[in-house]
Amino acid sequence: MKNRILIGLLLGLVLGALDGSSAWFYPEARPVLASIMVGSTIKGMLVGLFTGWFARKVQSTGWGIAVGSGIGLLFAFLVAATDTLNGRHPYLEIMFPGFLVGAIIGFLTQRTGTGPAKAEPS
Amino acid sequence: MELSDSVLDHLRHVSELPDLTGTRYELESEIGRGGMGVVYAARDRQLNRLVALKVLDAALAGEPQLIARLEHPAVVPVYENGTLADGRAFYAMKLVKGVPLDGYFAAPRPLPERLRVVRRVGEALAFAHARGVIHRDLKPANVMVGEFGEVYVMDWGVEAVAGTPAFRAPDRELDARSDIYACGALLRFVLSTATPPALGAIAAKAMSADAAVRYHDVSALLADLDRFQAGMAVEAWAEPWWHRLRRFAERNIVLLVLLAAYAAAKFLLFFLRKL
Numbered sequence: 558m559k560n561r562i563l564i565g566l567l568l569g570l571v572l573g574a575l576d577g578s579s580a581w582f583y584p585e586a587r588p589v590l591a592s593i594m595v596g597s598t599i600k601g602m603l604v605g606l607f608t609g610w611f612a613r614k615v616q617s618t619g620w621g622i623a624v625g626s627g628i629g630l631l632f633a634f635l636v637a638a639t640d641t642l643n644g645r646h647p648y649l650e651i652m653f654p655g656f657l658v659g660a661i662i663g664f665l666t667q668r669t670g671t672g673p674a675k676a677e678p679s
Numbered sequence: 680m681e682l683s684d685s686v687l688d689h690l691r692h693v694s695e696l697p698d699l700t701g702t703r704y705e706l707e708s709e710i711g712r713g714g715m716g717v718v719y720a721a722r723d724r725q726l727n728r729l730v731a732l733k734v735l736d737a738a739l740a741g742e743p744q745l746i747a748r749l750e751h752p753a754v755v756p757v758y759e760n761g762t763l764a765d766g767r768a769f770y771a772m773k774l775v776k777g778v779p780l781d782g783y784f785a786a787p788r789p790l791p792e793r794l795r796v797v798r799r800v801g802e803a804l805a806f807a808h809a810r811g812v813i814h815r816d817l818k819p820a821n822v823m824v825g826e827f828g829e830v831y832v833m834d835w836g837v838e839a840v841a842g843t844p845a846f847r848a849p850d851r852e853l854d855a856r857s858d859i860y861a862c863g864a865l866l867r868f869v870l871s872t873a874t875p876p877a878l879g880a881i882a883a884k885a886m887s888a889d890a891a892v893r894y895h896d897v898s899a900l901l902a903d904l905d906r907f908q909a910g911m912a913v914e915a916w917a918e919p920w921w922h923r924l925r926r927f928a929e930r931n932i933v934l935l936v937l938l939a940a941y942a943a944a945k946f947l948l949f950f951l952r953k954l
Contacts, residue, residue: 582949618933650948657941664933 565609565666566602573601576658583650600632604659605666612666621667622660629659697734698764704732704771715742715834720774723758730758731774734767743770745836748810753803755831775831780819784869793869794904796822799830801862801904805897808855812836815853817861818846819868849888856890859897877907880916 577597580586586593608625615621633655637648682690697719699706704721710731711718721732735742743760750756760770777783784793800822804814814821814835820843823831845868848860863885870878881903887893894900903913910930912918918926928935 579945582945583952622933622937650952653944653948654941657937657944661934661937661941664937668934 560609561612561666561669562606562609564669565605565607565612565662567605568662568665569601569603569605569608570598571601572658572662573598573604576601576654579654596636600636600655601658601662603632604629605662608659608663608666611663616667618664618667621663623663625663625666626656626660629662630656633659697732697767697769699732700764702761702763702769704730706732721771723771729774730771731755732769732771734763734769742836743772745812746770746772749803749807749812749835751803751806753799753830753832754807754835755833775823775825775833777823777825777829777831780822780824780865780869783824790871791908793871794908796824796830797862797866797869798901798904800832800865801897801901803830803832804858804862805901807835808858808897813853813855814858814861816843816847817858817865818843819865822865848890850890855896856893859885859893859900860887860890862897862900863893875907876922877913877916877918881907881913884915 574594574597577594578590580590580593580597604625607628608621611624612621630652633652634648636655637646637651640647640651695717696706697717699721703723703725705724707720707722707729709717709719716733716735719732719734721730722728723730733742743757746754747757747760755772755775758771758773760768763769780796783796800817804817807814812835814832816834817832821832821834823833825831846861846864848857850857850860863882866878866885867882870882881900884903885893885900894903899914903915906913910926912923912926
């Protein structure tokens with residue numbers, strides 16, 4: 558199982574779920590923890606999908622981290638903009654970790670898996 | 680009339696010069712001499728190039744056939760062999776412009792370069808062993824590094840007359856494992872005093888007095904060098920846990936920094952929330 562898009566999806570699923578589960582430490586978020594985890598998992602998988610696709614096109618750890626963190630930040634912003642916590646949008650609580658989770662996914666998709674097979678010379 | 684020592688030496692030297700009558704070569708100069716014969720620089724008149732001409736003692740007349748079986752980038756190619764007019768055997772080979780290994784590493788060289796040269800020697804040994812050829816006298820003087828960094832292993836199959844104790848295995852009979860011993864000694868030779876313990880262990884395993892403990896072939900030794908250069912654990916060394924942890928951290932420093940940053944961010948946000 559070496560396909561980078563697949564690896565990105567799996568990494569995003571696992572890391573997104575773990576990131577979402579950290580909401581347990583916020584008592585006010587516990588009643589909606591399940592929906593937070595689902596949302597975070599889907600966000601992680603989308604980040605993994607895009608970074609995995611990018612990793613197939615560009616072999617660069619630096620760019621992988623940059624693209625992953627950028628996409629992670631973007632999706633985290635979209636989630637934070639549509640969510641409220643104590644009457645305010647939790648931009649910092651969601652975007653800061655989301656940025657770092659995206660960076661981690663971007664790094665790992667660059668380091669693991671293989672790109673598409675090269676065509677055999679005729 | 681008495682002849683002076685210098686005249687006698689000159690006469691002796693001239694009498695030893697090879698008679699190249701009937702060959703395509705012109706003698707240029709003497710390059711070196713050892714127990715097995717004398718090596719001269721000569722010009723190939725037909726191809727107008729310099730070659731190395733080795734004039735052999737009769738007992739070693741089979742050496743060119745041995746080397747000719749080894750077509751490898753690290754083995755000096757043999758162009759021709761034959762018998763001189765004076766009855767001595769000779770063979771012509773590529774003239775290597777370079778320095779012996781000890782001279783090459785007299786200058787400071789980074790560790791990757793040191794390992795690259797040892798690797799090239801090991802590859803030549805592995806190639807030769809696969810064809811049933813043993814070197815028997817691997818030592819720094821028999822490894823040349825050319826002007827462009829190419830590595831040549833010289834003097835194949837000639838068991839040392841005097842030998843170099845530091846590179847000679849204590850085995851009763853010399854075989855491929857004796858070459859592995861010598862390769863380990865070569866590795867130890869090129870390493871500086873500040874040697875990573877893993878590399879020291881690789882050299883020590885190759886140089887074990889018990890041949891059965893050494894690497895079973897040169898490829899296994901090279902594989903351990905590969906693992907070292909890839910930052911992985913080597914077979915020759917049972918590294919302590921803290922060294923394994925440090926190696927893991929060095930190989931995964933970026934990931935650990937990102938994870939630490941994530942954990943720090945989570946802690947910071949949690950405590951900011953408290954405030």
